[in-house]
Amino acid sequence: MPGLAGVIWIVVVIGAAVLVHRYVVFPTVVRSESMRPSLEPGDVLLAGRVRSRTRLRRGEILVYRDAQTSERRIRRMIGLPGDRVQIADDGVVSVNGDAVFEPYARRSGGFRGSFRVPADRFFVLSDQRGGPHDTRTWRESFVPVGEVVGVARVRLLPWPIVATGVLAR
Template sequence: MSKIRDLANTIIGALAIVVVLRSFAFATYHIPSESMVPTLEVGDRVAAVKFPYGYSRFSLVGGDYLPRFPGETGRIPAAMPARGNVAVFRHPVSGEDFIKRVVGLPGDRVAIREGRVWLNGAAVPLAESGHWTYRDPSGAIVAVTAYRETLPGAEPHTILLRDRRSPMSDMAEAIVPEGRLFMLGDNRDNSSDSRFSSMGFVPVENLIGRADAILYSFASCAGEAGLRCAPRRMLERVE
């Protein structure tokens, strides 16, 4: 009986450590779609650190069933992300975990004209940087133009645009409400994000963590009978 008790205590202790780490330190997430290409590719496993944004009930394992934390943002402490951060958050409609780039902060005026983001009346710098190809869910190869976008106060990052005159490339100016964020995918023609009513502005409370590293990837695969996959990159900082 003592051996069984010791084994049970070891298992319970290990589970408790995992829950604490996943709630307060970091958690890992799998990238299932092309919405953040080229920053993140399908098959990437990213680590999202929790402490930079403080903690809300969505930060904690099983926290969906907890009451909202006190304060205007529902976070302790009430930390705010920076423009350009790649963040994991709880989708305000579907309740799924999503990952997008923070583009607009509370009070910002955001518009999109021919694929270019405008913030507070000024165009965000956008410079063509070549071409990119990727495989869409149907297996077809998609060719798009790559651009370097530089949000205020952030390092440049690469986005993809297939057609700067498509309906997805324009959005009337809107003001980001208090306690909300405007989120965009880097693959602008293939991302469900804050441009659409299916997501809308994301509550700051719904932030889970900042995506800081790609732990490994199975995006590059080859083989016939079985896929043989190798990591694409290890512990690369996500700007």
């Protein structure tokens, strides 16, 4: 019977891992250079599942499904539903009239714009502003609330784990 106890233990562990992955956290891989220097291509992140979209905060790194390609994307949340986001010629971002402190952003000038975030959307930007991955240049600059699947919490790889402080807001 010791063999049966071992099998039961393995089944319990696998079941717990599946439940944790499905409902609590999941790994995701950074696939583009859009979040440099905060995150590098190939970095593995542990993302917390989003239960309540009302708890999401500006500055958090979101993991969401791209509505057009169904791929997972990773971008920084800048605007919440109802916010007015303005980007000045020098790349400085303001939300509801207040300049946003963004030590992680690599700004590029020349683009300016004003965005009113719809009630069921988030406004996200890459940390590498001005490149082809920047959502400012997309036809649709907003992420539907229902497409957000997680918030990046911990960088697992590359090893050793580096505490960068950029995953928190």
